[in-house]
Amino acid sequence: MDGSKLVTMPEVRLIPLDMIDVPADRLRLPRPEMVSAIAATMADGHQGQIMPIIVAERGNRFLLGKGSTRIAAARKAGLDSIKAVVRAEAFTDEELQAENLTATLLKSELTHLERAEYLTEWDRLTKELGLRQWGGDKRSKRVADVEARDEEQGIIMLPCSDLEALDIDKMALSRARKIASISSPAKLAVRGSHLENHQAELLALAEVDFNSQSTVVEMILDSDCAATKVLEALTLMDGMSLPQKEDKTFFKFTKGWAALTKRDRIAFVRDHKNDLVALLKSEGIID
Numbered sequence: 001m002d003g004s005k006l007v008t009m010p011e012v013r014l015i016p017l018d019m020i021d022v023p024a025d026r027l028r029l030p031r032p033e034m035v036s037a038i039a040a041t042m043a044d045g046h047q048g049q050i051m052p053i054i055v056a057e058r059g060n061r062f063l064l065g066k067g068s069t070r071i072a073a074a075r076k077a078g079l080d081s082i083k084a085v086v087r088a089e090a091f092t093d094e095e096l097q098a099e100n101l102t103a104t105l106l107k108s109e110l111t112h113l114e115r116a117e118y119l120t121e122w123d124r125l126t127k128e129l130g131l132r133q134w135g136g137d138k139r140s141k142r143v144a145d146v147e148a149r150d151e152e153q154g155i156i157m158l159p160c161s162d163l164e165a166l167d168i169d170k171m172a173l174s175r176a177r178k179i180a181s182i183s184s185p186a187k188l189a190v191r192g193s194h195l196e197n198h199q200a201e202l203l204a205l206a207e208v209d210f211n212s213q214s215t216v217v218e219m220i221l222d223s224d225c226a227a228t229k230v231l232e233a234l235t236l237m238d239g240m241s242l243p244q245k246e247d248k249t250f251f252k253f254t255k256g257w258a259a260l261t262k263r264d265r266i267a268f269v270r271d272h273k274n275d276l277v278a279l280l281k282s283e284g285i286i287d
Contacts, residue, residue: 011085011086012052012083012084012085013083013084013085013086014081014082014083014084015055015062015081015082015083015084015086016080016081017071017074017075017079017080017081017082018080019060019061019062020053020055020061020062020063020064020071020082020084021058021061021062021063021064022064022068022071023063023064023093023097026068028104028110028114028117028118029068030068030069030072030073031069034069034073035069035072035073035076036073036076037073038069038070038073039073039074039076039077040077041073042070042073042074042077042079043077043078049070049074049082049083051067051070052067052082052083052084052085053065053066053067053070053071053082053083053084053085054066054067054084054085054087054096054099054100055067055084055085055086055087056086056087056088056089056091056093056096057086057087057088057089058089059089062084062086063093063096065087065091065096065097065099065100066099066100066103066104067082067084070082094125094128094129095129097121097125098122098125098126098129101118101121101122101125102122104118105118105119105122111196111197112179112196112197112198112199112202113179113182113187113190113191113196113197113202114196115176116175116176116177116178116179116180116202117179117180119168119172119173119176119180120176120177120180121180123173123176123177175199175203178203178206179199179202179203179206181206182202182205182206182213183210183211183213183214185213185214186205186213186214186216186217189214189217189218189221190202190205190217193217193221195217195220195221201220201229201230204229204230204231205217205230208230208234212237215233215237216230216233216234216237219233219236219237220232220233226242227242
């Protein structure tokens with residue numbers, strides 16, 4: 001879309017709350033503290049509702065695209081209706097969801113778990129809809145069609161055609177997919193805990209056997225359990241004791257050694273050959 005063109009701002013309408021349907025498969029439920037804060041603003045006669053929600057026409061009703069927290073806040077504030085930008089009925093459910101995912105990824109403060117889930121679903125949807133760029137300045141016909149339709153309707157769409165728009169590289173997308181693959185029961189146990197925003201531990205959890213992930217999380221969050229990390233929980237599950245503070249260096253070394261390739265082990269032995277030979281002789285292992 002040519003940035004030099006004058007784009008008409010979409011019309012904001014007042015929609016009755018009981019005419020708006022909220023999709024049941026939202027990735028994130030409204031946070032109570034945010035609902036309360038926004039409700040207080042909405043109830044303020046001076047400020048009122050600052051940002052409109054986004055909905056799409058569905059017959060004589062409306063489907064929510066973005067704004068589930070604002071809807072919950074409006075209900076808490078005792079309002080009967082809410083300001084909304086209305087997308088035309090031609091807007092599909094999937095396009096509405098892709099727009100919501102993009103807006104959330106660009107503007108919202110997400111935990112590492114939430115961001116992984118949003119990014120993975122965004123990646124799937126934009127590929128499925130053909131809304132992704134395929135390299136260089138080339139764009140799919142679908143992207144051009146959507147932009148032309150939106151410009152005609154006076155809609156300002158958030159960029160959702162490539163990873164660069166969201167400042168995401170392929171490595172970040174790969175990590176997101178891995179974290180998003182964690183089992184649903186384990187995710188449920190993680191939410192609200194410190195693990196939800198600990199990327200390294202989430203990646204480690206994703207490597208654990210699918211059926212054991214929930215047990216690992218429960219052990220880490222159990223105040224009576226000595227495990228504070230995924231690796232420590234796995235150690236206890238294997239019937240081993242956690243190393244004492246003075247043994248941790250040895251523990252890290254042995255774990256690191258197990259992860260080394262044969263080539264790296266040979267390189268290590270060559271680098272420390274003299275020390276290793278002297279130790280082996282002192283222990284009587286070699287002459």
